[in-house]
Amino acid sequence: MDISGLQQQTRLIVRQKITMMVNRYVVHVVQADGSPGEVVAFAEQKRMAFKEQVTLYTDESRQQVLGGFKARNVLDLAGEYDVTDHDGRPIGLFRKDFGKSLLRSTWHLRQPGLPTYTGSERNAAVAVVRRFSDSLSWLPYHFDFSVGASIAFSVERIWGPRDQYAVTIGDPRLDRRLIIAMAVALDALQSR
Numbered sequence: 054m055d056i057s058g059l060q061q062q063t064r065l066i067v068r069q070k071i072t073m074m075v076n077r078y079v080v081h082v083v084q085a086d087g088s089p090g091e092v093v094a095f096a097e098q099k100r101m102a103f104k105e106q107v108t109l110y111t112d113e114s115r116q117q118v119l120g121g122f123k124a125r126n127v128l129d130l131a132g133e134y135d136v137t138d139h140d141g142r143p144i145g146l147f148r149k150d151f152g153k154s155l156l157r158s159t160w161h162l163r164q165p166g167l168p169t170y171t172g173s174e175r176n177a178a179v180a181v182v183r184r185f186s187d188s189l190s191w192l193p194y195h196f197d198f199s200v201g202a203s204i205a206f207s208v209e210r211i212w213g214p215r216d217q218y219a220v221t222i223g224d225p226r227l228d229r230r231l232i233i234a235m236a237v238a239l240d241a242l243q244s245r
Contacts, residue, residue: 054082054093054111059229062093062222067208067236069216075099078237079113083219094119094233098241105134107237109230120144120230122238132242136234145231147238162198162235164228170205172198172235196239208236216240 064083069076078096081089095110105124111117118139125133133148145164153159153173162170175195195209205224211217220236222229 054091056230059093060225062229064222065093065220065229065233065236066211067218067220067233067240069240071215076241078240080233080236094230096121096233096237098237105132105242107234107241109233109237120234122147122234134234134238136231138230144228147231147235149242158194158196160196160198160235160239162231164226164231167226168200170198170200170227172196172208175207198235206232208239 062082066081066083066089068079068081070079076098079092080094082091082093084090092112095113095115096107098107106121108121109119111119120136120138122134122136125135134146135143136145136147138144145162147160147162150159150161157174159171159173162172173196175197195207197204197207199205205227206220206222209219211219218236218240220232222232
């Protein structure tokens, strides 16, 4: 699927594939019946990397780069990540709000020319419970990214044996590569 086709999508599914040394994520469009359709992105994250970097490809063959994100600093509690296109040109950034994330994970996402979107865990009670009990870390979490009361996109963990996320996009202006990068980061970076 080309960039203009990807930009028209309003629903995506992100599925994690766990391997020994690399986290892999496959992103599908959602078909009319709700099932996964065409693959539009594939991401890899090396575990225990010195500096976080994730490359987004157009599919699992890894032949063509779609974009990616990279941490600005090696160690930063309120990490900021630059998101780039296939040529390395910036398309946006996201960062964790360390203070607010102590009780309820909160992220900020920016795309040039648009306001800053803030995404927080939807359920404050689940967020608090997950913080204070490692045995309950499996509880699903959902993020809504908004400006004020207007939700731009949501990332909802789908209940199941492996990590899957339903992404619903309401703001047509947002670059889908930026949204895909944020959705992958919510899984890959959430515990940091």
